[in-house]
Amino acid sequence: MNKLDDLRTITDRVLYGLTADETLKNKILRNAAQTPEKHKKISFQPVPLFGMVLVALIITVLAVNRLQPVRPSTPGEITVFAAGSEEKDESGNNDLVSVLPETSSDAISKIEIPGLGMTDDPNLCARLVDVLREKAETADSSVDADTDLNIITDDGTVIRFSVKEPFVIGDKCWSCPEFFELFRQSLVK
Amino acid sequence: MSRQSVEADRSSGKLSFDQLYELYATDVLRVSYYYLGSREMAEDVTQDVFVKLLSNRPELEEGKEKAWLLKVALNRCRDLWRSSWIRKVILGHPGFECFPAPDEIGKMADQYALAEAVSHLKPEFKEVVLLFYYQGFSVTEIAELLQIAEGTVSSRLSRAREKLQSELKGDEEQ
Numbered sequence: 427m428n429k430l431d432d433l434r435t436i437t438d439r440v441l442y443g444l445t446a447d448e449t450l451k452n453k454i455l456r457n458a459a460q461t462p463e464k465h466k467k468i469s470f471q472p473v474p475l476f477g478m479v480l481v482a483l484i485i486t487v488l489a490v491n492r493l494q495p496v497r498p499s500t501p502g503e504i505t506v507f508a509a510g511s512e513e514k515d516e517s518g519n520n521d522l523v524s525v526l527p528e529t530s531s532d533a534i535s536k537i538e539i540p541g542l543g544m545t546d547d548p549n550l551c552a553r554l555v556d557v558l559r560e561k562a563e564t565a566d567s568s569v570d571a572d573t574d575l576n577i578i579t580d581d582g583t584v585i586r587f588s589v590k591e592p593f594v595i596g597d598k599c600w601s602c603p604e605f606f607e608l609f610r611q612s613l614v615k
Numbered sequence: 616m617s618r619q620s621v622e623a624d625r626s627s628g629k630l631s632f633d634q635l636y637e638l639y640a641t642d643v644l645r646v647s648y649y650y651l652g653s654r655e656m657a658e659d660v661t662q663d664v665f666v667k668l669l670s671n672r673p674e675l676e677e678g679k680e681k682a683w684l685l686k687v688a689l690n691r692c693r694d695l696w697r698s699s700w701i702r703k704v705i706l707g708h709p710g711f712e713c714f715p716a717p718d719e720i721g722k723m724a725d726q727y728a729l730a731e732a733v734s735h736l737k738p739e740f741k742e743v744v745l746l747f748y749y750q751g752f753s754v755t756e757i758a759e760l761l762q763i764a765e766g767t768v769s770s771r772l773s774r775a776r777e778k779l780q781s782e783l784k785g786d787e788e789q
Binding site for chain 1: 641643644645648649654657658660661669670714723725726727742744747748750751776779
């Protein structure tokens with residue numbers, strides 16, 4: 427295999443036209459300009475630092491607000507348009523836990539999807555909510571809804587999501603085919 | 616900027632991006648091309664490597680710049696190779712296109728055969744052959760670059776030579 431010793435020369439010949447040129451270099455420089463540097467040194471600059479603190483404060487306030495349950499504490503005929511939750515499960519997915527009723531403490535009187543049907547069996551309603559809590563996974567947020575999902579508790583609270591099967595949509599979008607499957611089964615019964 | 620002038624600049628300290636590109640970008644491109652068999656993807660890999668160089672600003676040890684660039688390139692090539700898309704598109708239709716100098720056309724069948732045979736080796740063999748025979752790294756340097764034992768490098772080189780010999784002999788017989 428003496429020819430292998432000449433692989434450099436051979437490659438220079440057979441791949442003569444394959445060179446890293448100025449066009450590629452300019453492309454790299456353009457892309458690098460759009461890529462944030464990872465090891466940029468940070469020096470002390472009072473004004474930007476104050477700005478950063480201010481922004482961090484605003485973000486914290488907004489985040490804390492979003493983490494508040496959207497369900498009202500006052501009983502009554504109140505409809506809540508569910509915004510969804512910023513909480514995350516162990517795998518980092520958004521979940522619906524802080525928005526949905528606690529099935530252990532809140533009685534759910536009715537679940538309805540206009541155009542599809544409704545169920546008012548409390549046990550089944552609790553199971554449906556549990557399925558949503560356990561099985562819903564964050565999905566593509568560009569889904570257009572075609573109807574609503576209303577979860578109504580005994581105190582008259584209506585928690586409303588938009589839906590397009592198998593997606594449940596708040597300010598995020600979750601996929602939960604199991605919920606729709608169980609809901610359809612409940613209608614058959 | 617000539618290779619000699621770049622080498623001369625070493626005495627003044629670290630090499631600039633322009634110098635590194637001038638010295639090694641074509642090597643990165645060609646090694647990636649050998650690996651992936653696609654000019655477009657080899658250019659993408661080269662781009663990724665040098666963008667990483669600019670954005671991460673790694674502390675490159677003097678004299679080991681090329682090893683770093685090729686290491687990043689081979690890692691990227693490996694990632695791409697493992698993807699199902701490239702298995703389907705490249706492995707399903709293996710090919711090695713030449714880009715010869717105009718006056719070399721027609722007098723390089725043997726050279727082409729060897730280059731093509733190298734490009735058809737399995738990735739683990741191709742890597743050591745390219746680093747050893749094409750890029751001139753020693754077995755120790757390759758072991759460090761690929762993070763494998765020196766003995767593994769040597770045995771892969773040996774098996775790669777056998778495979779190449781067998782493939783090229785087969786070509787001659789046909």
